Amino acid sequence: MSPDDRDQLAAEFALGALSGPELAQARALAASDPRFRAEIARWSGRLSPLLEEVASVEPPAALWSGIERSLTGPAASGANVIQLRRRVGLWRGIAGGAMALAASLALVLVTRPPPAAPPAIAPVTVEAPAPMVAMLDDDAHDMKLVASWNPAQRRLMVAAASDIRPGPDHAHELWMIPADGKPRSLGTMPGPKMRATLDLPMASQLREGVTLALSVEPIGGSPTGLPTGPVVASGKLERA
Amino acid sequence: MQARYASALPSPAGVGFPPGPGWFIGVGMDRTVPESEPLAPTAASRELVPLLSGIAAGDRSALAALYERTSAKLYGVCIRVLPSEDDAQEVLQDVFLTVWRKAAMYDPAKASPITWLAVMARNKSIDRLRARSLGTNPLDAAANVADDSPTAFEVIEQNEERARLTSCLDQLDPQHSAMIRAAFLDGATYPELAQRQAVPLGTMKSWIRRGLSRLRSCLEQPVTS
Numbered sequence: 001m002s003p004d005d006r007d008q009l010a011a012e013f014a015l016g017a018l019s020g021p022e023l024a025q026a027r028a029l030a031a032s033d034p035r036f037r038a039e040i041a042r043w044s045g046r047l048s049p050l051l052e053e054v055a056s057v058e059p060p061a062a063l064w065s066g067i068e069r070s071l072t073g074p075a076a077s078g079a080n081v082i083q084l085r086r087r088v089g090l091w092r093g094i095a096g097g098a099m100a101l102a103a104s105l106a107l108v109l110v111t112r113p114p115p116a117a118p119p120a121i122a123p124v125t126v127e128a129p130a131p132m133v134a135m136l137d138d139d140a141h142d143m144k145l146v147a148s149w150n151p152a153q154r155r156l157m158v159a160a161a162s163d164i165r166p167g168p169d170h171a172h173e174l175w176m177i178p179a180d181g182k183p184r185s186l187g188t189m190p191g192p193k194m195r196a197t198l199d200l201p202m203a204s205q206l207r208e209g210v211t212l213a214l215s216v217e218p219i220g221g222s223p224t225g226l227p228t229g230p231v232v233a234s235g236k237l238e239r240a
Numbered sequence: 241m242q243a244r245y246a247s248a249l250p251s252p253a254g255v256g257f258p259p260g261p262g263w264f265i266g267v268g269m270d271r272t273v274p275e276s277e278p279l280a281p282t283a284a285s286r287e288l289v290p291l292l293s294g295i296a297a298g299d300r301s302a303l304a305a306l307y308e309r310t311s312a313k314l315y316g317v318c319i320r321v322l323p324s325e326d327d328a329q330e331v332l333q334d335v336f337l338t339v340w341r342k343a344a345m346y347d348p349a350k351a352s353p354i355t356w357l358a359v360m361a362r363n364k365s366i367d368r369l370r371a372r373s374l375g376t377n378p379l380d381a382a383a384n385v386a387d388d389s390p391t392a393f394e395v396i397e398q399n400e401e402r403a404r405l406t407s408c409l410d411q412l413d414p415q416h417s418a419m420i421r422a423a424f425l426d427g428a429t430y431p432e433l434a435q436r437q438a439v440p441l442g443t444m445k446s447w448i449r450r451g452l453s454r455l456r457s458c459l460e461q462p463v464t465s
Contacts, residue, residue, distance in 0.1 A: 011452045015420065016366050019429040023370065043452075044359060046459055047424050048351075049402035051358040054425060056312035057319050063329055064307055067336045071300060138345065177344060181293045209298025213344045234344040236298065 007039050014043030134212050136235040143233040147212050148240070154203040158212075160192040164233075166216060173217040175227055178205040183213070188221045210237050288353035295343035303340055310354060311336075314361040321365035321427040327372070331364045338364075366427045408458035416451030423448065 001009075006029070012018050013026040029036040129151035136145040136158075144161040158174060166172050174186040174194065184205070187196060198206065215222070216229035288309065294302030314335060318328040338360065346356055409417040419437075422428045428436070434444035 015423045017423040049405045054316045057316040058312050059315040181297045211296045211344045
């Protein structure tokens, strides 16, 4: 396929006119060829002002409550586990070959600290904070990591479930974005896996709903203390 | 470079806004304004940036506020593509759940929030439409589509952009530009368009290909005043 034909196919894909085998071909190219993706992006950018022409339509009032219910949060933990299992299944299906990681997630589910044995005298028991997990990915499904956070031990583990090697001149740096919206560095990824024990001030901010994100940085990490490169994957911490 | 990348993650309000007066003139945010009229500069679209930062940090009220302000526009985009209201509602729900998870990937240097959201709604709707016509599971189809990434389009949104696009479309054969609109906004494919216009498939393809090629030349011409 000539470069001109490729560009034409990218334009037709961005336009949305393709169907059947041509659509399949364009999808395959989009998944494997960054130049093809960039050409789609250019066309999508050229055409997107057309969306301003579309008339607004009020959605049914009940829709928001459905969205709100689907947000992961402090719901009953049983429901959360089911939801997580479903998501792990989906993620496993997409990621393929990430079985070991999926199994380690399942382990997180199984090894949740049991409720502390009731002390002989004090009737008040302090429940250990629940372990949490996050799936970090992008929407193109070519970056995938999984993070597990054990607040009781302040242990964070992050592992790549896809080939995420940065270029030779770059490193991947992990960030958390807590409630104040200010990214805090959790360090650069030494390889496909990272284990860290966080200090108390950092640990106290790493709570449910907080976003973990991976950015591309110079070797040695961001020189400014804030992300300087593009975010290539992100996900939210959820109760395991 | 620094400024652009620093804005890839939510930052305190005010940091990372692209320069220029027009970038925050978004898609028809204000439901009372007729869609065909360009919107006056408004703070509304700019206010969406801090909302996205809040969402990345897990703030549900920020998501609720974003929904309040953008759901009608986005539902309009979905319902235009999808014949089934149920599908349109599911896609809209999916858009907001994606935003909940992916708000950190929004890059204000690349697009206004409303463009980011509208493109996501449009792409997800097209995915659903194609999956329906193939009878496949939309989830499988969605996994194959690379272009709903927040980084998958590059546009600094300005009213001028739309004016320019409209003027370039107006220079095309009216039939060609009508087909380009129908494909992009209604999700109509080559075979559907050919049937609709009662022309051979090859004719429809060459109309649209010629139209796209001329459109690109026109858009790439340097602006002369």
